[in-house]
Amino acid sequence: MSGVSTATAEDLSEATAPDRFWSRQRRLGAALVIIGLIAAVIFGSLAESATARFTLSEDAEGAALSINGQFGAILFGVIAVAAGGALLAGVAKRWQTLLLCLGIVAFVFSFLCWQVAGKFLPLVDTASGSLELALPLILGALAGVLCERSGVVNVAIEGQFLMGAFGAALVGTLATSVWAGVVSAIVGGVIIASLLAVLAIRFLVDQVVVGIVLNLFALGVTGFLYERLMQPDALKYNSPPRLPEWRIPGLADIPVVGPVLFETNLLVWLALILVVVIHLGLTRTRWGLRTRAVGEHPTAADTVGIRVRGLRYMNVLLGGVVAGAGGAYFTLVSTSAFNKNMTAGAGFIALAALIFGRWTPFGALGAALFFGFAQKLANYLSAVGSPVPNQFLNMLPYIATIVAVAGLVGRVRAPAADGVPYVKS
Amino acid sequence: MTTEAPAAPPEKEKAKEEKEESFLGLFLHNLWSANTVTVTILSIFLALVIGAVLIVVSDSAVLSTFSYFTARPSDALTGSWDLISRAYADLFKGAIFDPAAIQALFNGTGDWKTALNPLSETLTYAAPLVFTGLSVALAFRGGLFNIGGQGQAVIGCITAGVAGFAIGLPAGLHLVVALAAGLIGGALWGFLPGLLKARTGAHEVITTIMLNYTATLFLGWLILQNGIRDPERTDAISKTVDSSAILPAMPAPLRVHLGIVLAVIVTAGVAWLINRSSFGFELRAVGVNQNAAKTAGMSVAKTYTMLMVVAGGLAGLGGAVQVLGTADKLTGQVAGNIGFDGLLVALLGRNKPWGTLFAAILYGALRAGGNLMQVDVGISLELVTVLQALIVIFIAAPALVKAIFQLRDARSARLGTSMAKGW
Numbered sequence A: 001m002s003g004v005s006t007a008t009a010e011d012l013s014e015a016t017a018p019d020r021f022w023s024r025q026r027r028l029g030a031a032l033v034i035i036g037l038i039a040a041v042i043f044g045s046l047a048e049s050a051t052a053r054f055t056l057s058e059d060a061e062g063a064a065l066s067i068n069g070q071f072g073a074i075l076f077g078v079i080a081v082a083a084g085g086a087l088l089a090g091v092a093k094r095w096q097t098l099l100l101c102l103g104i105v106a107f108v109f110s111f112l113c114w115q116v117a118g119k120f121l122p123l124v125d126t127a128s129g130s131l132e133l134a135l136p137l138i139l140g141a142l143a144g145v146l147c148e149r150s151g152v153v154n155v156a157i158e159g160q161f162l163m164g165a166f167g168a169a170l171v172g173t174l175a176t177s178v179w180a181g182v183v184s185a186i187v188g189g190v191i192i193a194s195l196l197a198v199l200a201i202r203f204l205v206d207q208v209v210v211g212i213v214l215n216l217f218a219l220g221v222t223g224f225l226y227e228r229l230m231q232p233d234a235l236k237y238n239s240p241p242r243l244p245e246w247r248i249p250g251l252a253d254i255p256v257v258g259p260v261l262f263e264t265n266l267l268v269w270l271a272l273i274l275v276v277v278i279h280l281g282l283t284r285t286r287w288g289l290r291t292r293a294v295g296e297h298p299t300a301a302d303t304v305g306i307r308v309r310g311l312r313y314m315n316v317l318l319g320g321v322v323a324g325a326g327g328a329y330f331t332l333v334s335t336s337a338f339n340k341n342m343t344a345g346a347g348f349i350a351l352a353a354l355i356f357g358r359w360t361p362f363g364a365l366g367a368a369l370f371f372g373f374a375q376k377l378a379n380y381l382s383a384v385g386s387p388v389p390n391q392f393l394n395m396l397p398y399i400a401t402i403v404a405v406a407g408l409v410g411r412v413r414a415p416a417a418d419g420v421p422y423v424k425s
Numbered sequence B: 001m002t003t004e005a006p007a008a009p010p011e012k013e014k015a016k017e018e019k020e021e022s023f024l025g026l027f028l029h030n031l032w033s034a035n036t037v038t039v040t041i042l043s044i045f046l047a048l049v050i051g052a053v054l055i056v057v058s059d060s061a062v063l064s065t066f067s068y069f070t071a072r073p074s075d076a077l078t079g080s081w082d083l084i085s086r087a088y089a090d091l092f093k094g095a096i097f098d099p100a101a102i103q104a105l106f107n108g109t110g111d112w113k114t115a116l117n118p119l120s121e122t123l124t125y126a127a128p129l130v131f132t133g134l135s136v137a138l139a140f141r142g143g144l145f146n147i148g149g150q151g152q153a154v155i156g157c158i159t160a161g162v163a164g165f166a167i168g169l170p171a172g173l174h175l176v177v178a179l180a181a182g183l184i185g186g187a188l189w190g191f192l193p194g195l196l197k198a199r200t201g202a203h204e205v206i207t208t209i210m211l212n213y214t215a216t217l218f219l220g221w222l223i224l225q226n227g228i229r230d231p232e233r234t235d236a237i238s239k240t241v242d243s244s245a246i247l248p249a250m251p252a253p254l255r256v257h258l259g260i261v262l263a264v265i266v267t268a269g270v271a272w273l274i275n276r277s278s279f280g281f282e283l284r285a286v287g288v289n290q291n292a293a294k295t296a297g298m299s300v301a302k303t304y305t306m307l308m309v310v311a312g313g314l315a316g317l318g319g320a321v322q323v324l325g326t327a328d329k330l331t332g333q334v335a336g337n338i339g340f341d342g343l344l345v346a347l348l349g350r351n352k353p354w355g356t357l358f359a360a361i362l363y364g365a366l367r368a369g370g371n372l373m374q375v376d377v378g379i380s381l382e383l384v385t386v387l388q389a390l391i392v393i394f395i396a397a398p399a400l401v402k403a404i405f406q407l408r409d410a411r412s413a414r415l416g417t418s419m420a421k422g423w
Helices: A009-016 A024-046 A069-089 A093-116 A123-149 A157-174 A178-202 A207-230 A257-261 A266-284 A286-296 A298-303 A308-334 A346-356 A361-384 A390-408 B002-020 B023-031 B036-057 B060-068 B073-095 B099-107 B112-141 B149-166 B173-200 B204-222 B259-275 B278-288 B290-295 B300-327 B338-348 B353-376 B382-396 B398-405
Strands: A051-055 A064-068 A120-122 A245-247 A263-265 B237-240 B329-331
Touching (some): A024 A069, A024 A093, A051 A093, A064 A069, A069 A093, A093 A120, A120 A123, A123 A157, A123 A257, A123 A263, A123 A308, A157 A207, A178 A207, A178 A308, A266 A286, A266 A361, A286 A298, A361 A390, B036 B073, B036 B382, B060 B073, B112 B149, B112 B338, B149 B237, B173 B300
Antiparallel strands (some): B237 B329
């Protein structure tokens, strides 16, 4: 039972009485109606009656989708109310998710119409910025998928990011090679992962505790070496080269999608390919079947001859490789120098993306993109001068996470043996 | 646990044998076994050793002497030893006492304030950590992992600080009101994840982490607002807390204040709450086995919510002590890292109230000593973070310490790592 601690007393009663009036569908519907009304009334009344332009480029130029801000805010609010109403009235099960998504997207658009009224929002820039901000989250969440599907809770993603970022900056500078940087980022991630693996699998320490402590350890070690080595002599130790942007001719000329997906750095492609590879690996290969077996019921897996601990070691280390590569983003892509605690909690958001994405690679991708979008939007809106203070805009991803974890995804079920060390009896 | 059962008859004989041993023999026998005290001390020792390696590795002057190690090893060894011993001597001098100051005191040239200053610093840093540590420890006992101590402490800082400068009350009463404001603020910030956990099953690790960031951002916004911000300053800093709401402290250079006394009282209170009260019984029952607790008729949801409220209140009080005792105004970093350090303190104190108190004092000592080390030898304060993390890693993995030092099994097998629970 401890493995599924996300189920509560309410859930149990719901399972025995499925015909209760306030079913999950109705509750979600009611919530959608409320946020839709908020959007239509509050956003609508606050919005200027000026044109909101959503340009299909990286700046204010070019073709654009235009709508009157006030009208748009009200319109999309009403759509959210309608989606909620449909859920309240009751629809077939397969329409539920679609309606829910429609309602949330409409709410977001209503918010955008309010904020962008009289200004413009460059869609290509927003999309590529979201993808870039989502990049470490995708890789971190994938690392979490690898660990947790085999039954090891990975809270140390933040530490793996930091070590990866530090390793990339240090070795990348010393070797003056961006590829050496990427490799040492991976090594940094693996160092933390191997500590996690040994302590959690061999020494049976509580995995959440190990994760948290390893984060602090990574923070301390990188901060210490930063102050001792990098700060006194930044040129020698802390000026890594940037990861080059590559452009695939032909594909990059497709409007909107082209510049976002095909004119970017290698890490983005790596992340997107890894999503597919890990998905296929988990669902279609022997390794995936064994991983899932070990994560759900290690005793049964052991009985049929799967080496539980060995597989867990391997998956945690693979997770370290992926998360370490994610750490390279911070020093080789987003900025060009290491700084103390520069990951600033991205590892924890990746963890939330993992849970939000229900422990699946594509779910994690979607959740990471959502967080990336929220972050990008907060940056953009505070840059163009939004009436909402930028601290509150920056809260968006965090509050969205709480809402998502608390309600949106319903009952999230972790792998049954997640966090439970396996002791052969 | 299961391995102990068949060994019952020989154990009886062994017990007889041991009875005949002298007290000293027993003491020595137990000294090298994996009991709580030995493991704790060896953990600290191991952390210091690894810290020493880091110090040497990061010092380019000493490191260069290693390049001709085979030719003249004495250079490298004495260089390293000098550096390490100076660093750790500073750690001690900054945290407990400086022999030179004591000497001066005896000669009549010194000042008792200078002699006591290290201890004062230690206790000053320890005071808020006791509260945040107790917050985490209490939640742990009920099976919840309260990573939100940081956010709850930040909110406690805000409410206590605002109550400290926004309302005018007579001295004494004002202090009580400001402390209560911190308590309530933290409790509210703890109530939210508690409620979400109880109602929707949202995992408290995720929700509390997110609330940490939210609280910090809110603080960043709040101190820029009119009425909060100090009108005479241009930077982001709030007005100063009225002197009537400040925790009474020792005379001038000494910073230690009433917060540490309050911390001891609250520790006793939490010990009573966990071990003697009916709520404590319920929370321990839920923490050990929530299904059994449910079957026994306890409301798990209610216990979780109450637990987070109390834990949040404790962390909030820690924030209040920080503002009213040391900081006396709100800044973006007013809460420092007390919430996260509280986490380590609770783990080091093995989630027991009095253990947490001592762990907090140890952490306060490391922090106070680290300050002197940074000033004197120029070794970054981050080393203290590493030491703190390492100590907890070793404490949390007693099997590792046992393996490194080839310790005997402790007679009472209390050193289990039984907290493993998963999501």
